[in-house]
Amino acid sequence: MPIVDMQKISLFAHQQEKDQIVNILQDLGSVELVDLKESRDWEEMQALLRPEEATEETARLETSLGEIRYCLDFLQRHFPLRKSFVEQFTGSKISISMEEYADFVARGEEARNVFEVCREVDTGLTNLRNEETRCHNLLAGLLPWADFSLPLEEVKDTPRLKMQLLAVPVDRLKDLQENLAEYTPEHHLEVVSAGRELANFFCIYFSKDEMRVRDLWKETGVTEVHFPGMTGTITQSIEKLEGKIEGIQRERENLRQKVVGLLARRTHLMAYHDHLKGLLAQKKAIGNLARTDAAFLLEGWVPEPLVADLKKMLSEKTETALLIVRDPEPDEDAPVLLENNRVTDAYEVVTRMYSTPRRHEPDPTPLMAPFFFVFFGMCLSDAGYGVILSLLAYFLTRKMKLKGMGKQLIKLLFLGGISAFLAGILMGSWFGDLINIRPLWFNPLDDPMRMLIVSCILGGVHIFTGMGVQAYQNIRGGKILDAVFDQGLWYLFLIGxxxxxxxxxxxxxKWMAIAGAVGLVLTQGRSQEGIFKKFSSGLVSLYDVTGFLSDVLSYSRLLALGLATGVIASAINTMAGLLGGGVVGTIVVIFILLVGHSFNLAINTLGAYVHTSRLQYIEFFGKFFEGGGRPFRPFSKTTKFVEIGEREA
Amino acid sequence: MTGVVLAFLGAALAVILAGLGSAIGVGLVGECAAGVITEDPDKFGQTLLLQALPGTQGIYGLLTGFLIMQKVGIIGGALVDLTLHQGFYILMAALPITVVGYLSAICQGKAAAAGVGLIAKRPEELGKAIVYAVMVETYAVLALLASIMLLFGIVI
Structure with missing residues (x-):
């Protein structure tokens, strides 16, 4: 039974038990709640019901959740938790025990303190960064003057003398010195430093020459340099600033130590985050309820096998709950839950990536699974690669606790490895031609035409199976004529x-093909009006034979990808074989073999997966499968960061 | 020996053009993917998967090149003396993957780059993004198949 029957439940209970019941449902995780406002009876009910309760509680929860997210982001920014390459596909959660979780939740209020510290440190760090930038800018201005030995407070005008710190573009320094000697021969000019762009100099001249000198400044592009508020020599100032920057770095280190102290709380925060999220989901669920002053009503979907559990839980833990269970009506939009056995459920991930089946459609997974298995093996088609792929998948499942799609995908690769191993034995491919074992059947490199025919025959079987499913669906739906005309006649014609x-x-x-063709011409236009239209669209339908032809030829990729694996593997072996001899040679050979075959395995596993999926989606599903069903999404505790283990005995 | 020159040309073209196409395609996807990573570094694995897709044409080209090299005896044997006719046969056999490989890799790169945009918003739809890109790859696979069958058919 690939698709699980759904039951619609209506649950009435007293207001007082509302939180309790919502809690039970969340822990059970087997009920998909229905928003009553979208149900057909809502308009009749509305008059009886009380409006939404105030959502103060929700707002408070959201604020706390926001604070925790801020803390987690903050910690992530400074001490990132990196996900490994595999975890990027499968997600990673931290495992904690039930006791730890309960303890974390009980001490939830401490999250508030962590938040305060985080914010304080964050502001502190921002201030420090600003201060540091300011110091660095000052320092950059001071450094060119480091050789200037006069204390800054002494660089000031006297009644007769002008003293200035100045800067001029380097290439005009010479001009300046010559002109200055002309304008006022009595002056003192001391070049302190010359950088790539600016030359810095100190100049003393008589006040009476000020007008002329200032004109000269203007002409040659001289700018005045000031160090407001600074006293002592430049070197002293630089030392002071450097000391300050060091202080800032020390202070930052202190703050970071504070953050390090918080790191121990990260798991706690994550657990509390997930707890709050669960609570928030409960509050949202309560929004779906209809209620009067004393009672409330809740509607939802439950998979049929789990109804008994729900009944038991409710009767044990509540006093007023009244549960009404009924079958869904034909036009009701019931969600779809797939159920497959232990082997075929690996292939659910393929179906789900395409679409969830509709409620009345059969689940294509068990039918598709054997084809996927065979095709994957033919694409990878190497016994050595198959063994390695299976082993890798096995170790991954061992090492990581995977759930849902990730687990299914790894299992699919494990089965794919087995299939590739079998294909490799049949076709005599062990890491290409590295290990020479005679094929049990034949090597496609020796006889590619034969393999092409095998691929196309398998494709034909695949396509005919798809059509068969459509015929079955037509018959089950009472449209026997459709099955005979649309699938039966095509079978006759194509086989002929x-x-x-x-x-x-x-x-x-010949006679089968003619009979099939005549039948198709006569029947394919049956939905059209008028004899001419019926006949012409019947005739045109024969053109679909090109569609079947291209579908079958599409399976030639099984040959092409199989050959690609083998030939590239052989090329790697050949390259490695060109070297060799001596210790260094052997090491290089092993290196080339390892890297080359790893690369080939990765790229061909990807190719095998995507092309096999494509054959299912376009060539197979296209014949009968519509999809578009709504997957079952139970109301449950979904965690983002932590995974809660079973209670320890 | 004139035939050998043409066979070399065929092998070189298959490797050069199919490889170029893949390089362009993979580059296109990489640009898009890098943009997504600035927002969410955890999508690296998923985007890398999409980026790898247009890379296969280059491998198909190399594969065809290797087959030709084997045929004329550069790898594993002495150089075979080819007639002009045989040289042309080999050059022609390399054409399908050369031309289709080059163009399809670029088109596939564009489709995969769009797929990167898709998973930036809806990472759960990675499967569909891959399927769109793989639809393009079909034609590269068919071209490879044609090239291989032609090569196997040439008698030297």
């Missing part, structure tokens, strides 16, 4: 065509 090409079968094949 194939037999035409086989000498011993060609004469019955």
């Amino acid at each position: 065509l194939v037999m035409l090409f086989l000498p011993q079968w060609s004469s019955p094949g």
